[in-house]
Amino acid sequence: xxxxxxxxxxxxxxxxxxxxxxxxxxxxxxxxxxxxxxxxxxxxxxxxxxxxxxxxxxxxxxxxxxxxxxxxxxxxxxxxxxxxxxxxxxxxxxxxxxxxxxxxxxxxxxxxxxxxxxxxxxxxxxxxxxxxxxxxxxxxxxxxxxxxxxxxxxxxxxxxxxxxxxxxxxxxxxxxxxxxxxxxxxxxxxxxxxxxxxxxxxxxxxxxxxxxxxxxxxxxxxxxxxxxxxxxxxxxxxxxxxxxxxxxxxxxxxx
Amino acid sequence: xxxxxxxxxxxxxxxxxxxxxxxxxxxxxxxxxxxxxxxxxxxxxxxxxxxxxxxxxxxxxxxxxxxxxxxxxxxxxxxxxxxxxxxxxxxxxxxxxxxxxxxxxxxxxxxxxxxxxxxxxxxxxxxxxxxxxxxxxxxxxxxxxxxxxxxxxxxxxxxxxxxxxxxxxxxxxxxxxxxxxxxxxxxxxxxxxxxxxxxxxxxxxxxxxxxxxxxxxxxxxxxxxxxxxxxxxxxxxx
Numbered sequence: 001x002x003x004x005x006x007x008x009x010x011x012x013x014x015x016x017x018x019x020x021x022x023x024x025x026x027x028x029x030x031x032x033x034x035x036x037x038x039x040x041x042x043x044x045x046x047x048x049x050x051x052x053x054x055x056x057x058x059x060x061x062x063x064x065x066x067x068x069x070x071x072x073x074x075x076x077x078x079x080x081x082x083x084x085x086x087x088x089x090x091x092x093x094x095x096x097x098x099x100x101x102x103x104x105x106x107x108x109x110x111x112x113x114x115x116x117x118x119x120x121x122x123x124x125x126x127x128x129x130x131x132x133x134x135x136x137x138x139x140x141x142x143x144x145x146x147x148x149x150x151x152x153x154x155x156x157x158x159x160x161x162x163x164x165x166x167x168x169x170x171x172x173x174x175x176x177x178x179x180x181x182x183x184x185x186x187x188x189x190x191x192x193x194x195x196x197x198x199x200x201x202x203x204x205x206x207x208x209x210x211x212x213x214x215x216x217x218x219x220x221x222x223x224x225x226x227x228x229x230x231x232x233x234x235x236x237x238x239x240x241x242x243x244x245x246x247x248x249x250x251x252x253x254x255x
Numbered sequence: 256x257x258x259x260x261x262x263x264x265x266x267x268x269x270x271x272x273x274x275x276x277x278x279x280x281x282x283x284x285x286x287x288x289x290x291x292x293x294x295x296x297x298x299x300x301x302x303x304x305x306x307x308x309x310x311x312x313x314x315x316x317x318x319x320x321x322x323x324x325x326x327x328x329x330x331x332x333x334x335x336x337x338x339x340x341x342x343x344x345x346x347x348x349x350x351x352x353x354x355x356x357x358x359x360x361x362x363x364x365x366x367x368x369x370x371x372x373x374x375x376x377x378x379x380x381x382x383x384x385x386x387x388x389x390x391x392x393x394x395x396x397x398x399x400x401x402x403x404x405x406x407x408x409x410x411x412x413x414x415x416x417x418x419x420x421x422x423x424x425x426x427x428x429x430x431x432x433x434x435x436x437x438x439x440x441x442x443x444x445x446x447x448x449x450x451x452x453x454x455x456x457x458x459x460x461x462x463x464x465x466x467x468x469x470x471x472x473x474x475x476x477x478x479x480x481x482x483x484x485x486x487x488x489x490x491x492x493x
Contacts, residue, residue, distance in 0.1 A: 004357045012345055082341030085308055086400065089335045090358035091327040251309035 001092055005100025009074065010107065019108060022066045026112050030119045033058045037123065048127050053212045055123055056137050057205055061177070063112040063141055064148055067105050068173050071149050072166040074101045075156035088252045094244055098153060105149040109141060132217045140204045143229050147200060148173060150236035154243035176201045200232040257284045258317075259408055259439050260305060265314030266463075267300050274300040275311070276463040282441060282456070287434045289454030290443040293491050297463040298443045299338045302412050305441070306335045319408060331359070334406035336414050340397050344386035348377050348396050351385060352403060359404040371399040376425055390417035398426065402433075409433065410441045415449065427453060451483040461491045 013019035037043045037051050046054070078084040087097065117134065124130040152169045159165050179202050182192055196202040207225030210216045219226070260282035267275040275297040282288045292298045303309040305316055307326045316323040319332045343351060349368060356364035372381045375395040380388070388396065394417050401409060414430070415423040423446075431453065434440050444450055450457060451471055458468040467474055467490050471483060478489040 001358060004354060008343070008354060012343065016345065078341075081343075082339040083343060084341070085337050085339050086341060086355075087358075088308065088326070089306065089330055089333075089337065090355055091330040091360075092358055093327065249310070251303070 001096040002100045002103060005092075005097065006103040006107070009101065009104040013070075013104075013108075018070070019111070022070060022108065023111055023115055026062045026066055027115050029058065029062050030055075030116055034119050034123060047213075048124070049129070049213045049215075052120075052124050052127065052129060052133055053209055055119065056133060056208045056212065059112075059116045059120070059137055060141055060144065060204065063109055063116075064144055064173060066112060067109050067145050068148050068152055068169050069166065070108055071101075071105045071152045072156065072169055073162050074104055075153055076160060076162040076165050079156075079160040080162060085252055094248065098240070098244070101153065102146075102149060105145060105152075106142070109145040113138060113141060129212055129215075129217075132211055136208060136211050136222075140207065140229070143226075143233060144200060144204060147229070147233040147236045150233065150240045154236065154240040157240075157243040157247045180205075198228055198231075200229045203228045257320075258282070259284045259319050260288075260441060261317040262301075262305060263315050263317075265301075265304055265311040265316060267297075267304060267309065267311050273463050275304070275460075277314075278460070278463070278465050279314075280458055280465060280468060282439060284439055285434070285437055286456050287430075287440045287454045288442060289450035289457040290441060290460070291445075291447070291450060291457060291487060292460035296460045296491075298460060299412060301460065302335075302337070302410055302441070302443060306333060306337070306410050308337070331404060332406060333408045333410060334401035334404060335410045336397050336401040336412060337410075338412045340393060342385045342388075342393060342396065345384060347382050347384055348372060348388070348392075348399075349381040351396065352399055355400050355403050361403065367403065367405075371402055374402075374429060375399045376422070391419060391422050394418055395422070395426070398429075407437065408439045408441070410443075412443045413445065414442070415444070415446065423449070447483045447487055457483070459487060459490050466490045 010019070033055060037046070037055070043051070078087060116137070120133050120137065121130055124133050148169070151172060152165065155168045156165045159168070176199055179187070179192060179195060179199060186192055196206070203225040207222045210222055210225065216222065258281050260280070262278060262280050265275060265278050266273065278297070278301060290298055290301070300309065304311045305318070305323070307323045307329050318329055321328060323329055346354065349372065352368040352371060353364055356367055361367050372378050375398050377392060377395050377399065380392060385393065385396065394414070398414055401411070415426050418426060427449065430440055442450065442454060455470065456468070457471055457474060459466050467477065469477070474486045475481060478486050480486045480489055
């Protein structure tokens, strides 16, 4: 059943050119970023390690944005097109339904990662950081995609509408990246530090800085950054369970 | 005959509005059971509760001897043409049925899908995308989906809605054949002539309450009416 739902969503994405359009957009973003790194006077003067850190942030941000936007419609479209009732009249479990949709989000992330990989390989040539960058981007990308997709799915079950789900999910995603706008003075404040310790994206970017700029490549040296991210995924999983319980109680059709 | 659909004192409210109020009904195996009522009487809510799509606020429902709690077990026993008929417009009719046959784990999906499409008169249009289907064709496809697991209990909410007279006749004949083959049909419709032609038992719901149930003859005797239309008006506009 999982495979059936997964292939249905992929076919829908291919049929509407949605998935292909997203891949084209991310490819363009990576191309422009790489081009600027080589040609822009300030960017081209960056250390290679700094350049890699910047590129990894661009890759993860673009992937998250694409996955959050695309995943917002995965469940809500079933509500809005009124196909959810037919699906659940068949012997489909809620677990299969959610896992099938989750597999679609991860497929999109995997495709974005594949598009990004050549840029990573070319940009990191000669730095001996290629494997570390590819590995950590895959690890952090998968965990952040998991956390945010669980959030999107939970919100989808609560709202059952694309507009509300998209607005809420993007607001949370933007709120998570707000510390990027902090001045260096503000970043040293107690508030920013407290926020940074629990904010998944802050931890991901700090860990990538640790790996790519400070050469702290081993996983053990990055556990302190990894744990808040795992915690974020666990909290989002709990949130999804709550949403599913509410959905089961309310029934498939809205009261 | 065994009782295959049984609802006991079920109720459902939407906020302050009581959609179904203490409704009890029983359908025997092999019956063609007509379920009538004016708009907003609670027909669709009742069907949604009977098919496990919606939980009743009170009361119990048994389908084929099992309480409606295990939705998976229930869904293998029943076929439903519901009021909300969402379709994946980008799929062809054939792909759509194959998808649902896959969800049911039908072994010989290809043959099942082909024969169902022929049965509902969509054989020629099976490779068209559903987005290009007319309302009547969608209705036929919805009926084919309800039959994909060859259920012995069918819940049909307005199955001939949007069909032309020939389409209505085809669907009626198909349902009659299924009923003669042993299937129990729970049939909700506004078309009283259809109900009187097809149904062996009729129940009438009004303002969420079951106001009458019985054979057409019994209801005519009870209300002193000479046809189902008069029975319907006598019971829903007292």
